[in-house]
Amino acid sequence: MPKVFFATDLHGSEVCWRKFLNAGRFYDADILICGGDMTGKAIVPIVQENGHFTFTLGAEQQAIEAAQVADVEAQIRRKGYYPLQMTEERLHELDTDPDKRAACFQQVMLDGVDRWMSLAAEKLRGTGIRCFVCPGNDDEMEVDDVIRRSDIVELGEGRMVEIGDFTMISTGWSNPTPWKTHREESEERLAARIEAMASQVPDPSRAIFNLHCPPHASGLDEAPAIDADLKLMHGGRALRPVGSTAVRKAIESHQPLMSLHGHIHESKGAVKLGKTLSINPGSSYEEGVLMAAIVLLDARNGIKSYQLVNG
C-alpha cells in the first residue's frame, strides 16, 4: 500500500523543504509530492558597508559583523525569503532598475531550486522514496528545467505518471489572479490543459489529480477578500472563494479517487466532491511549519486513510 506525503506552497522556506525531504522516513511514506509554489517571494538585501553588514527584518534595521552573516542568512531563508549580500551600489542598482531586479530575482530563485535538488539527492538517494515536484503559478517557467536536471526528483507538470497501481496527473497552472503570476490562464484554457491529461487516465477510481489550484467554492479556496488596491477588506475577515471552476468541473466529471491542491494557504481542509476526496493541506511556510497530508492508498479500496499534519 503506497503511502503518499503531500505538501505544497513552500515558497522558498528551506526549513520546510528539508522537512519535506525528511518526511518520507518520519512518516514511513513511499511517495513525496510537492504541489507547487516552491520559490520565494522576496529578497532581503544584506548590505556590506563600513566593515559591517546591515539588513532589515521585521521592520527593524540591524547591523551585524561578518561572522554573523551565515546565521542571519539561515534565519532569512527560514522565512522563505532570499538573503543576498550586496554592496550599496548594487542595492541602488536593483532599486532603480526593474530589469536588473527581475534578472536578479530569477537567478536567486533558480539557484535556490538547484540547491534544493542537491539536498534532495543527498537525502533521498538509495531510500526508494519517489519524489515529485510540480511547480505552481508563482514559479517561473525556468524552474522546470532545473528540476528536469535532477536524477532524484521527478517533474510532474503536464504528465501522467504511475504510482504503483495508481496514476497521477499534475499541473501548477491556475485561473487568473490579481497578481498576474507566471502560470495562470483563463478557465477555458485551464480546462483544456487538465482535460488533455485527464482524458488519458485509464481508471479514474485509481487516479490522483494533483492540481495546484483548488476547485471553486469547495471550502478549499477561501481567500481573504481584497479591494482593487490589493488591500484586505473588513479587517481581513471577509473570505471569498477564488478557486477554479475548470478544476471543479474536471473533478466532478472525472471523479478521480483523490485531488490534491494548494494555492490558498489559509484554506486548509479535506472535502468530498462526489466520490473524490479533495485535499488542501494549507501552508505555514513562514513559521517553518510544514503543513501536509498523508494518504494511505489501498489497491483494493482506494483510500484507506488520510490525515492532515503540521510537521
Next chain:
Amino acid sequence: MADATMGSSSASRPALFLRNATGLVKAWSTFDAFIYSFMSVNLVTLVLYYGTASGYLQSDGQLLSAVLFTGVMVTFLVIVYAGLVTVMPRTGGDYAWQSRVLGGGVAFVLAVTGWWFILWYWTPIYGNILVAMFINPIAATLGWTGVTDFFSHPLGIFVACLLTLAYVSVVVTLGMEAYAKIQKVSFWLGVGGIAVVAILLLLYSQSDFQNAFNREASSLFGAKDGAYQATIDAGTKAGYTPHDVTFFSAGPTLLLVPFLLFALLWPNWGATLYGEVRGAKEYRRPFWSMFWGLWATIAFTLVVILLIAKTMGWTFYNSANSAFGAGTAPVTIWPNPIMFAGWLVNNHLFQVVLLLVMGAWFFGWAGTLFLSSTRVIFAAAFDRVLPSWAANISAGRRVPYGALVLMVVPSIVVSALYAWNVFSFQTFILDAALVIAVTFLGTVIAATILPWRRKDIYASSPIARYKIAGIPTITVASVVAGAFLLFTLYEWFSNSIYGVNNRTSLYFMGAMYVLAIVVYAVAFYVRRSQGIDLNKIHEAIPVE
C-alpha cells in the same frame, strides 16, 4: 517578474525586494479589526446587561476602580494573544496554539469546552439579553403588555433563544464578509445611540429623571406614585447597601472583578479569525485592534457609570437591579438603563426609536456566538478528531451545516433547560465565563513556555526581540495574565456570590470536560484502528 520594493528602513534604502506573487496584499485596516473586538467586549449587551448591573451584589466595592483594574489585567491577555497571532498566524486560535505547545489531547479538551460546548449555554444568555435589551423595553414602551408577559415566562424565554439561534445561523450562513458589514453598520448606529444616551444623561438633572421615571413607571407599568423612591426602598430591603459611586473599599472592589469578566474578558474573541489574516505577523495591528477594542469599551463604561450616577442616582441604579433580582421592583421588566435614559424625553416614539437604534449593539454582536465555534469544529474535523462531515459545507451557499448542527441542536436542549430552569440552570451565568477563562488559561500557559518549548517557531518570529530583563515579553505577560485568571478562577470556585460553586453547576461544567475527554479518547482509538496516529498531527519533522 520583480516589480516592487518596500519597507524602507531609511528614506532612500529599500529593506526588501518583492516580486509579483500570489497573496502579496496590503495590510488590513486596524479599525476594521477593532470593530470586531469592540463589539465582542460589548458595552451594552455585556457591560450594561451584567457587568455594571451586578455591582449591587458586592455593594461595598467601587465599580469604577474595578473596571479600570480589570482593563489593566485583561490588557496582559491582549499582549499574549497578539503575540501568539504574530508567532503562529493562520492557525486558528487557541486550539492550534495549544496543540503545538501542549499537545493535541489537552488542546482539544480545552478548546472544544471553551469555544464550542459552553457556547451552548451562551445561547440562552444571548436570548435573555435579546429580551432584556430589545424586545421587552420596546414592547413595554408601545404598551404591548402581552408581549412582555410572554417573554417573562419560560416559553417566551425559549422562543427568544430560538430567535437568537435563527439569527446567528443566518449570520453564519451569510459568512464573515456579510457579518463584517452588519457589524460596521451596527457599530456606527450603536455609537450614535450611546452618544444620544450620554447627552440626555448629561443635560438632564436627577430631579428631571425622578419625575420622568415616576411618570413612565406609572404610565407603562401601572406603578404607584413615587416609583423612584419605591425602587430604592425595594432595593435596599432586598439587601443592597447604598454607597456613593466614589465609595472605595479594596477587598470588595477586587471581588467585583469576577463579575466584570463576564463582559470584559473578550477583546481577543476574534483571535481565531486572525488566523486567516495575511499581515497578522505584524504585531502592532492585532495588538492595537484588541487593545482599543478593550479600552474604548472601558472608557465608555466609566463615562456611562458616572452619568448614571449623576442623573439617575447610583443608589437608585443599584437598587433597581437589586429589587428586580428580588422580584419586588415597581418596574417589572429588567431595569434597562437605555430605556430609563429614553424616558427623559416624554415621547414614546423617540423612546422606541432610541431602543431600536441601540438594538444594533445586539445584532452587531450576536453573530460572534457561533463564528469562532465553527472554526474550532472545522479544525478538529481536519485533525480527524471529529468525523469529516463536521466540516462539510453545502455546495450552493457554502453553509457549514455539519458545524451548525453540532452547535444548534445541543443549544436548543440547553436553552430548554435554561428556560424552564431545570436544575437551576438560570443561575449558571458565570459558568459561561469560567469555562472560557479555563481555555484562555491553557493558552496563557502555552504562551508562557512557548519560547522554550517551540523555540523553532518562536525564535524566528517578530516578537522574539521583545524582552524584559532578558525574559521574553510574551512569557512575562503570560505570567501576569495567568495569575489574574487563577485569582478569578479561585474566587469563582470558592465564593458563593458568583453562583458557580454549587453542586449542579460543577456537575454541568464537569460533564462538558468529561464529554470532551470521551470524544478525544474515542477518536484516538478509532483513528488508530484506521492507521491514523493523532499524536503525529503536531509532531515536528526533523529539519536535518
